[in-house]
Amino acid sequence: MNTYPNKVELVEVGPRDGFQSIKEFIPTELKKEIIDRLVDAGCTTVQVTSFVHPKAIPQMQDAREVAQYVLEKYPGLRAYALVPNLRGAQNAYEAGLREISYVISVSPGHNMANVRRTLDESFAELGTILSTYPDMKVVLDAATTFGCPFDGEATLQQVMDYVQRAYDLGIRDIDLCDTIGVAAPVQVERTVLALREKFPDVTFGVHIHDTRNMGMACSLVAMQCGLTRVSTTVGGLGGCPFAPGASGNTASEDFVYMAQKMGIDTGVDFEKLLDTAKYLREKVPGNYSGHQINIQKPQCTMG
Amino acid sequence: MNTYPNKVELVEVGPRDGFQSIKEFIPTELKKEIIDRLVDAGCTTVQVTSFVHPKAIPQMQDAREVAQYVLEKYPGLRAYALVPNLRGAQNAYEAGLREISYVISVSPGHNMANVRRTLDESFAELGTILSTYPDMKVVLDAATTFGCPFDGEATLQQVMDYVQRAYDLGIRDIDLCDTIGVAAPVQVERTVLALREKFPDVTFGVHIHDTRNMGMACSLVAMQCGLTRVSTTVGGLGGCPFAPGASGNTASEDFVYMAQKMGIDTGVDFEKLLDTAKYLREKVPGNYSGHQINIQKPQCTMG
Numbered sequence: 001m002n003t004y005p006n007k008v009e010l011v012e013v014g015p016r017d018g019f020q021s022i023k024e025f026i027p028t029e030l031k032k033e034i035i036d037r038l039v040d041a042g043c044t045t046v047q048v049t050s051f052v053h054p055k056a057i058p059q060m061q062d063a064r065e066v067a068q069y070v071l072e073k074y075p076g077l078r079a080y081a082l083v084p085n086l087r088g089a090q091n092a093y094e095a096g097l098r099e100i101s102y103v104i105s106v107s108p109g110h111n112m113a114n115v116r117r118t119l120d121e122s123f124a125e126l127g128t129i130l131s132t133y134p135d136m137k138v139v140l141d142a143a144t145t146f147g148c149p150f151d152g153e154a155t156l157q158q159v160m161d162y163v164q165r166a167y168d169l170g171i172r173d174i175d176l177c178d179t180i181g182v183a184a185p186v187q188v189e190r191t192v193l194a195l196r197e198k199f200p201d202v203t204f205g206v207h208i209h210d211t212r213n214m215g216m217a218c219s220l221v222a223m224q225c226g227l228t229r230v231s232t233t234v235g236g237l238g239g240c241p242f243a244p245g246a247s248g249n250t251a252s253e254d255f256v257y258m259a260q261k262m263g264i265d266t267g268v269d270f271e272k273l274l275d276t277a278k279y280l281r282e283k284v285p286g287n288y289s290g291h292q293i294n295i296q297k298p299q300c301t302m303g
Numbered sequence: 304m305n306t307y308p309n310k311v312e313l314v315e316v317g318p319r320d321g322f323q324s325i326k327e328f329i330p331t332e333l334k335k336e337i338i339d340r341l342v343d344a345g346c347t348t349v350q351v352t353s354f355v356h357p358k359a360i361p362q363m364q365d366a367r368e369v370a371q372y373v374l375e376k377y378p379g380l381r382a383y384a385l386v387p388n389l390r391g392a393q394n395a396y397e398a399g400l401r402e403i404s405y406v407i408s409v410s411p412g413h414n415m416a417n418v419r420r421t422l423d424e425s426f427a428e429l430g431t432i433l434s435t436y437p438d439m440k441v442v443l444d445a446a447t448t449f450g451c452p453f454d455g456e457a458t459l460q461q462v463m464d465y466v467q468r469a470y471d472l473g474i475r476d477i478d479l480c481d482t483i484g485v486a487a488p489v490q491v492e493r494t495v496l497a498l499r500e501k502f503p504d505v506t507f508g509v510h511i512h513d514t515r516n517m518g519m520a521c522s523l524v525a526m527q528c529g530l531t532r533v534s535t536t537v538g539g540l541g542g543c544p545f546a547p548g549a550s551g552n553t554a555s556e557d558f559v560y561m562a563q564k565m566g567i568d569t570g571v572d573f574e575k576l577l578d579t580a581k582y583l584r585e586k587v588p589g590n591y592s593g594h595q596i597n598i599q600k601p602q603c604t605m606g
Contacts (some may be wrong), residue, residue, distance in 0.1 A: 002305075002492060002527070184564035185523055189305060213557035213594035217520040220488055224305070245599040254516035261487035289594065291516035296548040 018237030109150030146183035181211025205229030215250030236289030251290030321540030412453030449486035484514025508532030518553030539592030554593030
């Protein structure tokens with residue numbers, strides 16, 4: 001029999017990874033309202049925005065306002081932002097955040113396309129961030145851990161070397177990201193087991209895009225391997241620039257439903273989360289991978 | 304590490320479970336064309352229709368014509384039909400079929416709603432079918448194995464007793480059906496492991512609806528438990544009358560993609576299957592749970 005953790009930290013990344021997939025600007029007030037609803041549903045860890053250049057992702061031009069709103073209103077929330085570079089880290093810090101995720105791709109090709117840096121440059125910059133802001137908690141987003149549109153699938157050795165570099169800089173929190181949504185369950189299992197064995201003091205999470213409908217299965221397998229941190233987006237909002245029309249991330253409410261039926265505590269209220277997903281879809285058209293948002297009268301008997 | 308079978312029998316049930324979810328009559332020629340495409344893609348086991356009263360499901364009024372077309376054109380295909388009663392079995396037999404699936408729900412409430420019989424009546428009728436047509440292979444569809452809109456979740460003991468009754472009648476092939484799509488992975492695992500231990504000479508399969516986005520995860524877990532027979536529908540076409548608007552079955556092409564990435568042989572060509580799914584959705588509007596049919600230019604690098 002597989003065993004599962006009793007409790008899993010749901011990392012709601014919709015306000016960042018979901019919203020950034022939308023071209024039309026989402027009013028700042030609506031962003032705040034969605035975050036309010038997520039917190040009300042019980043989400044305790046939320047990636048609230050990203051500090052990127054507004055020319056690169058205009059959707060995130062209100063990062064500072066959103067971050068400050070959240071920090072002031074929810075001092076107990078684990079709120080953090082994604083940053084692609086030192087400048088972003090600085091802006092996040094100045095906005096008052098004391099936790100960020102810094103993104104470096106496992107594959108050099110994607111890292112260059114995404115943040116215009118070699119891996120050496122990105123890791124050097126990560127070192128600078130860590131030394132400049134010693135009181136900032138940094139989670140590393142390991143993009144393209146399971147596949148890259150440019151370089152194909154990374155070898156396990158590549159992933160291990162990547163994590164070693166981060167480890168040597170002092171990183172102890174790493175989200176393994178399936179940026180394009182091609183991870184197969186065996187690949188997740190092989191990678192997670194090897195990493196956990198070699199780096200027992202690192203907290204790993206998974207962040208799986210649902211492009212090819214494997215988001216739930218891969219998140220499940222991650223839990224079979226003992227992971228207790230899973231990133232999802234409300235409604236499954238998101239996308240994959242390399243697969244136009246594809247579904248988004250693993251849907252938070254579908255994941256919470258599954259966890260609840262399996263006796264895994266996420267602390268999140270399924271009904272409220274589902275309501276939020278439906279509300280969001282009404283307000284913001286986009287790619288949603290959630291299935292339950294389509295059900296007109298959900299039979300949520302959990303029975 | 305989980306282990307997986309090297310080879311899995313993909314049971315394509317779209318022409319029955321998918322089509323029956325569509326109210327508007329699908330032209331018989333289109334049904335044949337879809338089956339042609341499925342066979343061309345490599346499907347070797349196809350539930351081609353069901354022999355039900357045309358008043359109950361008018362969509363299946365051409366069952367005889369479809370069955371005879373398939374039997375004549377594809378003598379090597381494992382083609383079969385679903386039947387809800389003795390009359391259906393007789394019609395299937397007379398059409399030339401030598402394999403059927405007979406459906407009995409695990410829960411009495413659903414069995415009464417679905418085929419208007421008590422469990423005793425259904426099992427008695429199954430006995431009659433087996434003795435009347437000794438040269439007919441009968442797969443038992445165990446509807447509502449994992450949950451019922453009327454009776455809630457069956458206990459494991461109920462499922463075991465149900466299988467024992469079938470076993471005593473001589474049944475050795477049983478598909479565990481998640482008719483309303485509420486099965487959680489742990490439930491599938493617990494059920495399958497217990498059944499396989501007690502009935503080692505029975506071939507079990509799973510048939511999971513994707514209502515709550517757990518179709519892929521539950522099918523995966525079934526394979527972790529050693530099952531080598533998984534039912535899906537092309538495009539994920541289907542539905543759940545108890546959850547209007549819900550997605551359909553687990554999508555064949557998404558499952559095949561996952562299997563292929565995991566080194567599990569289904570014998571099915573992913574690209575051809577995906578093309579068929581897209582073609583079907585173009586021709587027949589309905590509830591599709593497949594994710595990859597939305598991708599405009601698939602990045603099927605498998606990389």
